[in-house]
């Protein structure tokens with residue numbers, strides 16, 4: 561089977577890519593299968609720049625077709641923060657619980673009408689032979705006042721997608737994988753994957 565490396569060690573992302581690409585005919589691996597892989601510095605100022613950095617570094621290193629995901633949450637009341645710093649918002653150790661507590665504290669007392677936010681996902685596909693291609697996906701919603709739900713990862717327990725009455729973490733995974741920023745981006749990328757092989 562044709563292998564695609566997803567250039568991430570984030571288990572939440574890996575699970576979602578495996579589910580969304582299930583039946584696509586590609587063998588989906590990740591950096592969890594390549595534990596001694598290089599750590600790529602996310603020095604870009606946009607999601608797209610960071611996705612390109614990660615995809616190109618890993619595809620060059622393993623000489624394999626690679627997709628990287630750079631994603632995060634942008635909150636209007638916080639002028640777009642945490643944005644590209646979403647994973648490390650509360651510190652270098654990338655602690656999901658600490659990150660979302662920080663957001664809840666910063667939005668304490670802020671009325672519902674001012675709690676709008678969106679998830680972004682940039683995907684870059686890279687190969688040693690071809691030019692890198694990128695797409696972006698978005699999921700609009702708002703920040704809740706407390707954590708609810710056990711599914712998903714990251715900020716999902718405090719993010720209510722537009723048109724839903726529950727948080728992303730309360731939705732079944734199949735539903736998240738239909739409406740998420742990652743699903744939106746992958747739909748735009750999917751048809752283009754074949755030409756990399």
Ligand SMILES: O=c1[nH]c(=O)c2ncn([C@@H]3O[C@H](COP(=O)(O)OP(=O)(O)OP(=O)(O)O)[C@@H](O)[C@H]3O)c2[nH]1
Pocket residue numbers: 567568569570573602629630631632633646647659679712713714715716717719740742
């Ligand atoms: O609730 C969430 N649902 C999602 O669907 C989602 N997607 C991204 N995020 C958040 O944004 C950071 C990305 O940062 P990020 O793209 O640098 O990833 P990462 O550092 O975890 O792994 P890597 O892919 O870089 O190896 C992650 O840590 C999460 O906090 C999400 N939160």
Ligand SMILES: [Mg+2]
Pocket residue numbers: 602647
């Ligand atoms: Mg990262």
